[in-house]
Amino acid sequence: MAGSIPGSDLAERTAGLSAPASEPVRAKRWRRLRRLARARLAPFGAAVMLLAVLAALAAPLLAPYDPLAQNLGNALARPGRVHLLGTDNVGRDVLSRVIWGTRVSLVAGLVSVALAVVAGSLLGILAGYCGGRVDGLVMRLMDAVLSFPPLVLALALGAVLGAGLSGVLVALGVVYTPTFARLMRGQVLSVTARDYVDAARALGASGWRVAWRHVVPNAMNPIIVQASLSVAFAILAEASLSFLGLGIQPPQASWGSMINAGRGYLQQAPWIVFGPGAALFVTVVGLNFVGDAVRDALDPRMRG
Amino acid sequence: MGRLVLRRLGATVPVLLLVTVGVFLLLHLTPGDPIDVMMAESVDATVKETLRRELGLDRPLHVQYAAWMGRLLRGDLGRSIRNGEPVIESVSRRLRPSLELALCAMAISLVIAFPLGIVSAIRRNTTIDRAGATFALFGICMPNFLLALLLIFLFGVTLRWLPISGYTDPLEEPWNGLRSLALPAVTLGLALAAVVTRTLRSSLLEALAEDYVRTARAKGLSEWRVIWSHVLKNALIPVVTVLGLQLGTLIGGAVITEYVFALPGVGRLVVDAVFARDYPLVQGVVLLIAIGFILSNLIVDVLYGWIDPRIRSR
Numbered sequence: 338m339a340g341s342i343p344g345s346d347l348a349e350r351t352a353g354l355s356a357p358a359s360e361p362v363r364a365k366r367w368r369r370l371r372r373l374a375r376a377r378l379a380p381f382g383a384a385v386m387l388l389a390v391l392a393a394l395a396a397p398l399l400a401p402y403d404p405l406a407q408n409l410g411n412a413l414a415r416p417g418r419v420h421l422l423g424t425d426n427v428g429r430d431v432l433s434r435v436i437w438g439t440r441v442s443l444v445a446g447l448v449s450v451a452l453a454v455v456a457g458s459l460l461g462i463l464a465g466y467c468g469g470r471v472d473g474l475v476m477r478l479m480d481a482v483l484s485f486p487p488l489v490l491a492l493a494l495g496a497v498l499g500a501g502l503s504g505v506l507v508a509l510g511v512v513y514t515p516t517f518a519r520l521m522r523g524q525v526l527s528v529t530a531r532d533y534v535d536a537a538r539a540l541g542a543s544g545w546r547v548a549w550r551h552v553v554p555n556a557m558n559p560i561i562v563q564a565s566l567s568v569a570f571a572i573l574a575e576a577s578l579s580f581l582g583l584g585i586q587p588p589q590a591s592w593g594s595m596i597n598a599g600r601g602y603l604q605q606a607p608w609i610v611f612g613p614g615a616a617l618f619v620t621v622v623g624l625n626f627v628g629d630a631v632r633d634a635l636d637p638r639m640r641g
Numbered sequence: 642m643g644r645l646v647l648r649r650l651g652a653t654v655p656v657l658l659l660v661t662v663g664v665f666l667l668l669h670l671t672p673g674d675p676i677d678v679m680m681a682e683s684v685d686a687t688v689k690e691t692l693r694r695e696l697g698l699d700r701p702l703h704v705q706y707a708a709w710m711g712r713l714l715r716g717d718l719g720r721s722i723r724n725g726e727p728v729i730e731s732v733s734r735r736l737r738p739s740l741e742l743a744l745c746a747m748a749i750s751l752v753i754a755f756p757l758g759i760v761s762a763i764r765r766n767t768t769i770d771r772a773g774a775t776f777a778l779f780g781i782c783m784p785n786f787l788l789a790l791l792l793i794f795l796f797g798v799t800l801r802w803l804p805i806s807g808y809t810d811p812l813e814e815p816w817n818g819l820r821s822l823a824l825p826a827v828t829l830g831l832a833l834a835a836v837v838t839r840t841l842r843s844s845l846l847e848a849l850a851e852d853y854v855r856t857a858r859a860k861g862l863s864e865w866r867v868i869w870s871h872v873l874k875n876a877l878i879p880v881v882t883v884l885g886l887q888l889g890t891l892i893g894g895a896v897i898t899e900y901v902f903a904l905p906g907v908g909r910l911v912v913d914a915v916f917a918r919d920y921p922l923v924q925g926v927v928l929l930i931a932i933g934f935i936l937s938n939l940i941v942d943v944l945y946g947w948i949d950p951r952i953r954s955r
Contacts, residue, residue: 481659485931488893489911493927496915497670573784577897580786581912593786600790600901604798614787621782 379630385623392439400433404590413606423608425599431612434590438613441591442620445506445575445584446568452510454517454564458553461521465529466548476522479515487512491574495583505584509571520563524556531555558635565631569624576617592617645946649939657935661713664928665706668696668920679722679918692722696921718925723917728925732907738808739906742829742895745822749830750837757834758841759868762849773838780835785894789828789901796824806903825902829894833887840883844876851875878949885941888934 392399401421408428416423422431464475482490491508498504528534529552537547578584579593587594592613599609671678676689676698697705712719718728761773797805803823811818848854849872857867896908903909907926914922 477655477659480656481663484656484660484935485663485927486889486892486934488890488896489927489930492896492911492915493667493923494670496918496923497667497920499672569782573782576784577786577893580784581897581900582916596787596790600793603790603794607794610787610790610794614784614790617784618782618787621784622778625778625782 378626382623382626382628382630385619386627389439389443389620389623392436393443396437396440400430400436402430402433404429404433404437405588406430413602413609415606416608422612423606425595425609426602426606431595431609434595435592435612435616438590438592438595439616439620441502441579441585441589442572442575442617445502445509446572446624449506449509449571449575450513450564450567452506453513453567454560456510457514457517457519458521458560460514460518461523462525462548462553464518465522465525466544466552472522475518479518482511482515488574488577491578492581492583495578500583500586502585505575505578508578509574512574513567513571516563516567517560520559521556524559525552528552528555562628562632562635566625566628569621569628572617572624573621646943649942653935653939657932660931660935661710661928662706664924664931665709667924667927669702671920675920679920713928718928719921721914721919721922723919723922728922728929731910731922732926732929735905735907735910737810737812738904739895739899739908741811741818741822742825742898742904742906743891745819745826746829746833746891746895749826750833753830753834754837754841758838759845759873761838761842762845763864763868765846770842773842777835777839780832781839783832785828785832785897786901788831789824789898792824792828793901806901808902808904822904825898825904828901829891829898832894833891836883836887837880840880841876844879845872848872848876874948878945881941881945881948885938885945888937888941892930892934 406429408424410428411420411424412426412428414420414424414428416431420430420432422435425431425434460475460479464472485493491505491512494508494511495504498507525548534547534551537551542550575584576591576593576596579591580597582594582597584593585591587598595613596610596617599606599613602609668675676693676696680689680692693699697708700708709719716729720727721731757773757776761770764770793805796803804821805824807821809817809821811822845868854867854871857871858864862871892908895906896911898904899906899908900912907930911923911926911930913919914926
């Protein structure tokens with residue numbers, strides 16, 4: 338709460354008066370982002386992320402086989418030169434399915450978090466800006482969502498929304514919304530207490546202009562940090578739901594459903610589980626490193 | 642202390658009310674007619690009509706909610722449309738395996754996390770510390786179901802030491818019961834241990850930097866005595882908070898763990914109800930889980946005030 342200590346926000350005050358507040362903030366953000374490269378584990382995380390994005394985008398080119406083509410004569414084949422990760426119980430190439438599954442995982446992680454960021458930020462701005470009864474209602478609503486264990490809520494929502502990727506995306510979006518709403522509300526409350534917001538108001542800027550030009554850009558850092566940390570967990574959550582049978586439906590490949598399908602063959606063909614399992618684990622670890630690096634770069638409190 | 646409890650209880654009531662609205666509306670979120678979703682097309686139209694009337698779906702929404710709430714307050718959580726069993730009975734029958742699983746997992750996580758967290762903090766930046774950090778990262782990023790399958794592969798399929806599914810009540814057959822809970826409890830406990838280790842290490846490091854630690858050392862106390870009687874109690878506060886925050890994850894993890902190991906617990910009941918499209922059962926169980934979750938958080942909050950007197954006065 339820099340605003341509560343007199344004089345501590347002097348630099349920001351002058352910046353807010355002389356130029357649109359978003360400019361220096363953006364410049365500062367880029368300078369901080371460059372620190373990413375220096376963080377220790379970030380290069381590994383970035384490499385994993387790039388690889389995953391590449392696999393997702395170029396899946397048709399990279400996959401050696403059709404991920405849906407069955408070959409019962411060659412079911413449960415060991416990993417070898419022909420099938421690098423072996424084949425599953427109906428003779429589909431595990432590697433090709435893992436590559437196609439990257440698409441589902443990344444889409445699920447990015448889209449559900451994006452939904453939550455947009456919905457949560459809007460609700461947070463609404464609550465923080467309007468205050469009073471609106472604030473109370475919105476925040477109690479968020480508390481109510483947080484009163485459900487995340488997976489149980491996603492499971493129940495996924496069940497009523499119907500199996501399929503879109504149901505899971507909405508369900509996970511709802512689950513992650515309160516985090517962003519709380520963050521945004523807190524940011525809005527602390528930013529609107531700053532002098533440069535008063536200054537903008539005194540200059541006659543409209544409420545929405547103040548919100549859009551001054552409050553939101555200054556409140557974005559923690560949202561970006563939280564979003565980058567959430568993607569990894571959203572990917573895990575999607576995998577858990579599709580492991581349980583919600584989410585994208587067979588025969589389409591997703592890591593979670595592949596692992597579930599392979600668990601009956603752990604003895605004869607453990608590679609059916611280990612292929613997608615390794616992909617999932619490495620992706621989540623990599624994205625966690627990226628998230629940590631983004632946090633170190635943007636959140637001054639966590640540095641040191 | 643009493644005021645803290647009252648204040649927290651008061652704040653819980655509106656949230657609980659919104660939770661009931663949410664759970665009630667769950668049934669109405671289905672795209673299309675919930676009756677058609679729950680029952681196959683071939684089911685006779687009169688049977689569907691009877692169910693519709695039984696669930697009150699032919700009445701206006703607010704009347705339905707009032708009737709549903711009225712029944713809730715009398716302890717009637719509805720009944721399964723598949724086997725007609727009251728929800729409360731299904732849940733109470735399955736509560737014991739879930740609680741046993743949770744307790745075992747909790748015990749395993751504390752047994753791992755406390756020594757590891759304390760040693761990591763004291764021997765900071767050594768091999769042990771790095772090993773602890775790697776373990777924590779591993780535990781946080783490892784999906785529950787994958788860990789479960791790895792354990793099954795190792796201890797069930799390859800070594801054949803432990804049963805890989807099913808449940809024996811440890812209160813009736815202690816040895817076989819504990820064996821049947823071993824893999825599920827380790828699955829659930831390792832993830833929790835990872836988070837607790839991380840939190841304990843960082844809160845210990847923070848507490849170790851305090852002035853009173855220097856005073857205690859200057860008095861000539863041994864390092865273990867300093868840790869044990871001065872640092873640990875102060876470092877426990879964040880751990881309790883994190884344990885509270887992890888409850889939700891723990892319940893979700895229990896759902897998956899029970900599913901993988903075929904434990905007849907509450908989590909398994911949720912999954913089964915979801916896939917049987919037994920919406921009244923889903924509503925009832927989800928509501929009970931949410932209430933249990935809210936109450937546990939309340940207990941954690943009060944516990945927090947008990948450990949740290951400064952919280953009470955806030």
